[in-house]
Amino acid sequence: MRVRWYAGTCIAFVAVAVAVAVVAAYAVRSEGRRAPTRPVAADASLDPAEARHYGPVVPDAAQRAPLAPGETRYQKVGARLLPPKATDHAAIAASDALAVFRESGLRPDVFSDGGTPTIDLVRYTNDEVGPVDPKTGAVTPTAMDRLAWVVTFPTAAVVVYGGRGHASVDGGRCPFVYVVDAASGAPIDSFQECAPLHS
């Protein structure tokens, strides 16, 4: 009688264990079949032609370098602002640079709602803007270590352009920057980017 009781308990235990194992295995397989909503890396399910495009961005060496003393860096637009050298002398005044921007007609609204502008004399480099060599892909920057006045409106409205069919979003407010050659008074650059890096 006791033997039959042990045998029955043993069979029941094995049956429960098998059932748990089957359920667990099914759950794992289900998780594995679940399609990712946003692929973060290439996987075997992707077409090889597409899969080869996945990988980390290769940043410019200059943008990857540690910040220099006194440097301000706008990484998304590839701009680096360094303090001027002791021997640097601007041919035009800061007020002239502001006038160049005002007369340009670009984003005049920042004068009324962009906050109080700062105008700084800097050594300006833009690593990522300029003509591209079609063979090598190398960029010749339009500004490299150029003495420049940088006019910055700290809280200018960020304007969202496009895209069709995409959800509307609020642009927020960010620094708006206009760069003027301190020797010639020619405009060099203009951009808007939040959260620049400062050393």
Added chain:
Amino acid sequence: MRTIFSRFMVVAAFCIVAPFLSVPAVDAALATCGVGGNWFDGKDQSVYTNGNYYEGVSAVITSRIGLVCDSDTSNSNNFSNAWSMIANGESASGGWVQTGYIRGYGGHIYHFGQVWDGIAPFSTHSATRYGASALASGERHRYWQQWSSSCYCELAMIDVTQWIKTTWNPFGTWTTPFEMQFEAETRYRESDVPGTPAAPAQWDTMQAQAYSDTFITMPNVLQQPAPDSTRWAISTQSVTQFRVWTK
């Protein structure tokens, strides 16, 4: 007495009929701006039936002035522009890379480029670059977006100049297939898209960058949603060329 009466009748008749004879000025934006938004007139490709997907776009666009409505005098908010774009295939999430030209209230025409990875908030995940010098109406420039294997990023290009580039890889950040968009856009429907019937804004030499990384002549007949304003028009010249204007 009879002559005076006749002249009176002629003047009276003129006063009644004159309002119906007035012709709206061509290329005249309306005075009062309505509901703000992002309103479009152009072409796009968000649905693909042949399995061929793309990673970049290109078009030569003729610059034209788009007059804007008058009651919003903000140059940045009240704009009219034209561009090419590669965008996140998951439209609800946003995200794009674009270059084109833009004109704001009371301003000139400038190049611009904007990139956004599609992650909120827009302000800290986007960047915009403007041209420092103004363009003239009628200038033609190639506005194009190119995925590059040298950086695993998207380059926003104007002519031969790299304008801005992404600090992220759209592959892995966005959902494929990506959207191609070629649009004119305004903040208000009461503003003009660039171009007039006599001098429309034109997109031509349209290309797509295939997964081989090579730009090819636009292979698809792009989708053409109805313009967001009945004041705007669009016409297709060929698979690689279309025009937009304000009626």
